Amino acid sequence: MEKIKKYGKHVCWILMLSAGIYLLWSVYRFHILPMKYKLPVTVIVVAIFTFLIYAINERENKLLNGFGCVVSLLLCVCMIFLSISVVNKAHETVEAVSNGNIKTTEISVLVKKDSKFENIKDLYRERFGILKDIDRDNTDFMLNRLSSQFNSEISKVEYKDFKDELQGLLDGKTDAIIMNEGMRDAFNVIDGSFEKETRVLYTLDRKEILKNLKANNITKNSFVVYISGIDTNGPISKTSRSDVNMLSIVNPEKKKLLLIFIPRDYYVALQCPNGGCETDAMDKLTHAGLYGVETSQATISKLFNIEINYNVRLNFDTLTTLVDALGGVDIYSDQDVKLLHGNSCNIKKGTQHVDGLCALGFARERYAYASGDRHRGENQQQVIEAMLKKFTKSNVIKNYESIMNAVQGMLQTNMTTDEITALIQMQIADMTSWKVSSISVDGTGDMLSTYSFGSQPLYVMHPNEDTIQKAKEVIQQVME
CATH class of the missing domain: 1.20.5 (Single alpha-helices involved in coiled-coils or other helix-helix interfaces)
Structure with a gap:
């Protein structure tokens, strides 16, 4: 003993x-x-x-x-x-x-729904429909891989746009077509019959490492972050349309944070740093994401004539988990709204506390508003601001582990681990509250053809230069 x-x-x-x-x-x-x-x-x-x-x-x-x-x-x-x-x-x-500098592009081979082909080997010596110019880098990547597998040149027919490419498949002029999965998702929205008439036979992931413009000292110097909101299944690094486009102007010394919402339908000149698209071709801003986050970032950089240091990708599909982990958020609605997404949510005019499901439905809604996408952007800003405010409260520690798990699935940034850690250290060191403000840029609606989807007219928004100039002035004020 x-x-x-x-x-x-x-x-x-x-x-x-x-x-x-x-x-x-x-x-x-x-x-x-x-x-x-x-x-x-x-x-x-x-x-x-x-x-x-x-x-x-x-x-x-x-x-x-x-x-x-x-x-x-x-x-x-x-x-x-x-x-x-x-x-x-x-x-x-x-x-x-962190270190989210990897872009994943999912490229697929599609055939007719009732075709005899069961696997990619069945397409040996068959004809492939491809786009002549649009997304040609990814198409060539798939063609090279197939050529290596078949040990022969691929027979191909080139088309100007998706509509002609699809029609060629349906008319029997080709046996299969090659398409970026992000573009396939977008085309499904434009042409509802597309998904009914085709099926995916083979898919290939193309991974690329991206470069970014670093801030000199992330805890001392002001920096700019491009925030891209996607709403898709699969890895967050997957290329897809960018439904939410925002700039975050961060002044770490003065503890100022400015959010600028940019309409997804803005009609802009694409900037293609990696050659995935045609530079200066006119397209909707949301389509820039189909060529990678670096294309969206470069396009917005030119629009505002500003250097963007980092990017953050938010997956709104997982927003419900994070909002619930935060204990819900407070939002303001200027009217009673019946949400298209989230039928159980009863959004009334005024301020109210909502859970993750209703916050997501509120952020997605645009058909209930006269100004459509413009109003949706304001709602999205509200939800993001509400989450940021919740993060600054001390009682957030109660659901610490749930919040950490939700964050892992919701966002990815090309900031390094050391840079994020430096920001965390800075905040713990002084525990100062941040002044968060937000503005929106505006425009005028129109129906025009776009680079990504050819001659088919789509709704676009011409940027209002006065609101762009005003945003530039506010950016300078926050950064100084």
Whole structure:
């Protein structure tokens, strides 16, 4: 019995010391705490450990021995929890959402729904319909892969736009067509019969590493972030239409954050840094995302004549999880709305608290409003601002793990892990509230053909130069 007591005391302080060393190692390794907190925390931890080790090993006071052992075991449990569920979880989340400089383009081979072809090998020596200019890089990537598989040149018929390419397949002029999956999703919206008449036979992922313009010092210098909101299944790195387009102007020294909403239907000159499309071709801003986030970023950069340092991709399909983890958000509606998405939601005129499902439905809604997409953009800004405000409140720690899990699935950025960690350190160091403001740019509606979808007229919006100029002025004010 004496031996058990003797060795039991050692087990208590050894476990506590091991857990403490692991916690301090995690904090120092992941740079979660600012330096001004690290030394005091270390001193306090060492002082507590010294006292408890003394208490555990005090020979003359059995009560003190027991107290020291119980407290050390409780501390051990707490420190392991902090290490795994807080520090390591934060680092895991930062790692998951950062370094998002990989673009994934899903390219498919489609055949007629009732065709005899069962797999890609059946298309050996058959004719492929392709687009002559649009998205040619991705088409050539698929053609090269198929040529390698078949060990022969691919027989192909070139078309000017999707409509002609599809018609060629349906008329039997080709046996299969090649299409970027993001464009296929968009074409399904434009032509409802497309999905009924075709099926995907083969899919290939093309991954590319993107470059970005870094800020000189992310905690000192102002920087600009392009925020692209997508609403799609699959990995967040997948190319798709950008339904939400925003600029975030960040001034870390003055703690100012400006959000600028840009209508998805803006009729703009595409900028194609990687050659995936035709530079200066006129198209809807939402279609720029089909060629990658770097195309959307470059296009908006030219529109506002501003350097964009980073991009963030938000998947609105997972917004419900994050809003619920935050305990819901407060929104304001200027009218009663019956949501197309979220039939159980009863949105009334005025301010109200909503859960994730209703927040997503509110952010997606445009058909209930006279101004359509313009009003939807205002709603999306509201939801994003409401989430940002929730993140700054202290009680957010209650659902810490749920929030971290939701963030991992919802967003990706090309900021590095070190840059995000530096911003977290800065915020912990001063705990200053940020001044968040937002503006929108406007335009005039029209029906015009677009680069991505050829001669078929689509709804577009001509940018209002006065609102663009006003936005440029506000950007300068925030950055100075």
